Amino acid sequence: MKSLKRKQKGPAPGSSYRIDDSNTLCVNCRGCDQFPDSCSQVCISCICEAIASNGTAERIRLVSSKDIEISGGTAELICSLARIRRPLLNTPKGRQCSRCPRSPMAILDATWSDFPDPDFKRACARLYSDSNDGPECIACMQRTYNAISATEKEMDSIRSKAKELCRSKGVSE
Numbered sequence: 001m002k003s004l005k006r007k008q009k010g011p012a013p014g015s016s017y018r019i020d021d022s023n024t025l026c027v028n029c030r031g032c033d034q035f036p037d038s039c040s041q042v043c044i045s046c047i048c049e050a051i052a053s054n055g056t057a058e059r060i061r062l063v064s065s066k067d068i069e070i071s072g073g074t075a076e077l078i079c080s081l082a083r084i085r086r087p088l089l090n091t092p093k094g095r096q097c098s099r100c101p102r103s104p105m106a107i108l109d110a111t112w113s114d115f116p117d118p119d120f121k122r123a124c125a126r127l128y129s130d131s132n133d134g135p136e137c138i139a140c141m142q143r144t145y146n147a148i149s150a151t152e153k154e155m156d157s158i159r160s161k162a163k164e165l166c167r168s169k170g171v172s173e
Helices: 041-054 073-084 095-099 106-110 120-125 134-168
Strands: 016-021 024-027 059-063 067-070
Touching: 016 041, 024 041, 041 059, 041 073, 059 073, 067 073, 073 134, 106 120, 106 134, 120 134
Parallel strands: 024 059
Antiparallel strands: 016 024, 059 067
16 A cells, blocks of 8 residues: 655656646556545545646546546646645755754654644644754744745635535535
8 A cells, every 4th residue: 555654756656647748647546556536645645746746737637447537626726735745945954954853854744644634733833942953953943834834824725725616516525
């Protein structure tokens, strides 16, 4: 089974992706052990990674024994979600920063582990200053806090758009 906490970058094991000539993001799911389902947490995570690597597209096609195409408002929501999954942060360099439990990537990974309902409050609570912290640590934590706050606002906007989309299609939330 694919894990949301994959360490390597790139496609999920058994999957690959590309954007074709008709501006459709094609996610090849044939080698993946998951059933392609545009509502599953694992598939959404893989689609978001594909969008982050290839850019947004008007349509998303999950290619398997029976292709699934996502378009319109749903594709727009998934693209919006992909844009906020990894806010652009200056990633600190060095061994100490890469091992720090308060590093931007460690905080963001913990935040998104609760997808589709990330816990932004808990993530912000992990950011604290220690008397041994240097000015670069404090600046890094402030940038991480700002990124989490902006992501939380964008996520609220995405939830509102999703509710509106459900209402317009007569689907319960």
